[in-house]
Amino acid sequence: MSLAKYAAQCKEWEKEYGVPSRAFRFDPSELTTSCVKCHKTKKKMNRHHICSDYLFALLRPDLYARRYLEFRKEDVAKLCKNCHMDVERFYDPIQAAMLQEYSIKICTPEWCEKWRSKFREAFERWLKKEKRKKRKKSRSR
Secondary structure, eight states, X not given: OOHHHHHHXXXXXXXXXXXXXXXXXXXXXXXXOOOTTTOXXXXXXXXXXXXXXXXXXXXXXXXXXXXXXXXXXTTEEEEEHHHHHHHHHHHHHHHHHHHHHOOTTTOOHHHHHHHHHXXXXXXXXXXXXXXXXXXXXOOOO
């Protein structure tokens, strides 16, 4: 999804639910926040929704759009770009299984919470997982 489409979706939810999104708002206190995985502080940090709230906001905006826009501290983790891409890849199998099971009929609050908890559990596992170290290239002469 393009940034323009994402911004348009957030604006639509802002109007519908009366909640200003924190998605594009700068918070100076976040400048010194380090990545929860690698503990590095980089110039550009990402806020990661632990339970993939954007996905659930798209599926059930009536239940999750407001929560997504609020960027609650308990729902979001600060990650550097590399770690953010890594956790999203870690989520891929869960998301694929969830979307395979998805249908309008079964997308109940209970079903959504079951899958949100799976994303949260996966995030906790990912945090504990040791980060792979890059191999140094050997110099042959």
